Amino acid sequence: MDSKIRFDILTLFPESVDAILHVSILGRAEAKGLIETRSHQIRDFTTNKQMQVDDYPYGGGRGAIMQADPLYRCWEYVIKTYGPGRTIYLSPCGRVFNQEIAKELAREWEHIILICGHYEGVDERFLEECVDEEISIGDYVLTGGEIAAAAVTDAVCRLIPGVLPDSECYENESHWNGLLEYPQYSRPAVWHDREVPAVLLSGHHAKVDEWRLKESYKRTMRRRPDLFAKFDESKLITKSDKRILREAREEFENNI
Numbered sequence: 001m002d003s004k005i006r007f008d009i010l011t012l013f014p015e016s017v018d019a020i021l022h023v024s025i026l027g028r029a030e031a032k033g034l035i036e037t038r039s040h041q042i043r044d045f046t047t048n049k050q051m052q053v054d055d056y057p058y059g060g061g062r063g064a065i066m067q068a069d070p071l072y073r074c075w076e077y078v079i080k081t082y083g084p085g086r087t088i089y090l091s092p093c094g095r096v097f098n099q100e101i102a103k104e105l106a107r108e109w110e111h112i113i114l115i116c117g118h119y120e121g122v123d124e125r126f127l128e129e130c131v132d133e134e135i136s137i138g139d140y141v142l143t144g145g146e147i148a149a150a151a152v153t154d155a156v157c158r159l160i161p162g163v164l165p166d167s168e169c170y171e172n173e174s175h176w177n178g179l180l181e182y183p184q185y186s187r188p189a190v191w192h193d194r195e196v197p198a199v200l201l202s203g204h205h206a207k208v209d210e211w212r213l214k215e216s217y218k219r220t221m222r223r224r225p226d227l228f229a230k231f232d233e234s235k236l237i238t239k240s241d242k243r244i245l246r247e248a249r250e251e252f253e254n255n256i
Contacts, residue, residue: 011116
């Protein structure tokens, strides 16, 4: 797979997506040609002068439904102009997005098309014909798919080689290996009478690495026991690795 990845986002509010995805790290990565993110105004593909994209739901009920045809015309334009890709509808009914799914998308797809819904949802016929899968960013409902689309795009793009300075920038972060990240500190060494842990000032890199791993275990045990319950201890091979986990458990149980 080419290391470059392309995102096309179908939305009623392209300015909100662009404001997030064309600045900072992702903006610099796009300037380098490592990623491409494009937003497309669905209203531009309507066929009536009112540029209507929604209508009342069959069967009654409150609100309105995004119509299949404007979405299809926009989607078809993207496919014909930029080529086929993985089409994803951002929906609270989809599988819940996590780091593993971000890795999967970064690894398996060069082109991803994201559909941002609004109102009470999208005509099911469009989903059946054009969408490969639905993804949710959590068990709650937003007013539109733009925030979810930006979150998915950001999480995937930062895994593309060259977007971040080094793979360590994301491999040591929360959720990469099923654990939460260890606590971080910066200058000054004492702030509001709170001191940086002495080991971080020791210059002993092996001890620092050991402390960080142990703190990562303890933080996961304390804050996300559901995550820690899934941690695969069988991948711990060395005596040192097993010792660190054992000590982390003991310290957690003693509230150290």
